[in-house]
Amino acid sequence: MNKKLSTCFLISVYINDCFKDFEKAINSCLNQTVLPQKIIVVFDGEVKDSIYEFCNSIKSQVKINLVKCPKNVGLGSALNKGLGFVKEDVVIRMDSDDISRKNRVEKIIEFFRKNKEIGIVGSYISEFKETKGDIEMIRKVPLSSDLILKELKFSCPFNHVSVAFNYKFLPKNPYRVNYNRLEDYPTWYSLLIKYKLKPSNIDEVLVDVK
Numbered sequence: 393m394n395k396k397l398s399t400c401f402l403i404s405v406y407i408n409d410c411f412k413d414f415e416k417a418i419n420s421c422l423n424q425t426v427l428p429q430k431i432i433v434v435f436d437g438e439v440k441d442s443i444y445e446f447c448n449s450i451k452s453q454v455k456i457n458l459v460k461c462p463k464n465v466g467l468g469s470a471l472n473k474g475l476g477f478v479k480e481d482v483v484i485r486m487d488s489d490d491i492s493r494k495n496r497v498e499k500i501i502e503f504f505r506k507n508k509e510i511g512i513v514g515s516y517i518s519e520f521k522e523t524k525g526d527i528e529m530i531r532k533v534p535l536s537s538d539l540i541l542k543e544l545k546f547s548c549p550f551n552h553v554s555v556a557f558n559y560k561f562l563p564k565n566p567y568r569v570n571y572n573r574l575e576d577y578p579t580w581y582s583l584l585i586k587y588k589l590k591p592s593n594i595d596e597v598l599v600d601v602k
Contacts, residue, residue, distance in 0.1 A: 397501050398480040399556075400430040404470040405488040411442040413489035413602065418446070420491040422453055426498040428484070430455040434474040437464030468567035468579070475562070484556040491524055491600040499598060500556045511561035511589030514550040515598040524600045531601075533593045540591045544584060548576050549591070554599045563587050 401421045405414055421431055431454055433447055447458055457477045461470055475483065482504055486492055503513055519529040531551055534543045543549035557566075566587075568578035583589045 395481075397482055397504055399426075399428045399482045399484060399497055399501065400432055400478060400480040401428055401484050401486060401492075402432045402434070402471060402474050402478070403486055403488055404434040404436050404467055404474065405439055405443055406436040406464055406470075407438045407440065409439070409443070409488045411440055411446070414443050415446055417486060417488055417490055417492075418450065420493075421486075422450065423494055424492070424497045425495050426501060428454065428497055429480055430457060432457045432459060432474045432477050432483075434459045434461065434470045436461050436467070436470040466569060468569040471567045472565040472569070475566070478559055481559055482556055483559050483562075485553060486599060487553045487601075489602045490553050493598050493600065496598040499594060499596065503592075503594060504556075504558055507592065508558075509590050510592050511558050512550070512583060513556055513592045513594060514552075514554040515594040515596055517551045517554050517599045517601045518597045519601050521602070530597060532595075535593045535595050537591055540593065541584060544580060548580060550576075550580060550593065551599070551601070552576050553601055561587075561589050 421428060447456060459474050459477055461473060482500060484500060514533060517531050519531060520526050533551055534540050534549055540549040566583055568582055584591055
């Protein structure tokens with residue numbers, strides 16, 4: 393019998409993030425066809441009072457870990473700190489102004505059940521300006537491991553906010569830092585080449601991105 397995979401979301405937020413966008417992002421985590429076991433929110437330095445209060449208000453709906461950085465340390469370092477609180481099988485990334493589609497957790501669990509050797513999986517994303525669906529802009533990525541590794545030679549083969557990790561394959565502090573906010577490419581290169589995580593992407597939009 394296949395073990396039921398547990399999941400958590402990992403989100404970083406900082407002082408300049410918009411409360412309304414953050415609220416929509418978190419609500420999209422709560423409105424899943426398969427609920428996550430936990431949401432990890434990393435406060436990268438100070439955050440708005442409204443964000444802090446909202447996080448506390450949803451504790452009756454879902455287990456939530458509030459991880460506080462005393463000062464702003466940047467996205468990569470904040471995510472590394474948040475990963476230290478993961479106890480689940482699968483950790484799902486998103487940014488504080490993105491919207492996960494209702495079947496995102498379900499699709500990711502289904503994918504990892506069928507592909508136990510995969511360490512990281514992403515998906516297509518749909519971009520919007522003010523409201524979801526206000527523009528038709530789908531950002532596609534290569535699907536197979538071979539095509540992803542080929543793309544890695546030239547550019548990032550993932551939509552960062554769409555990725556999910558099979559946590560047992562992740563090294564400690566996987567996000568590369570000190571790259572002047574350009575952590576994505578060094579992170580994927582390290583995970584795929586140095587640590588040899590097997591990658592894939594799902595040919596479906598699972599996240600709407602502002």
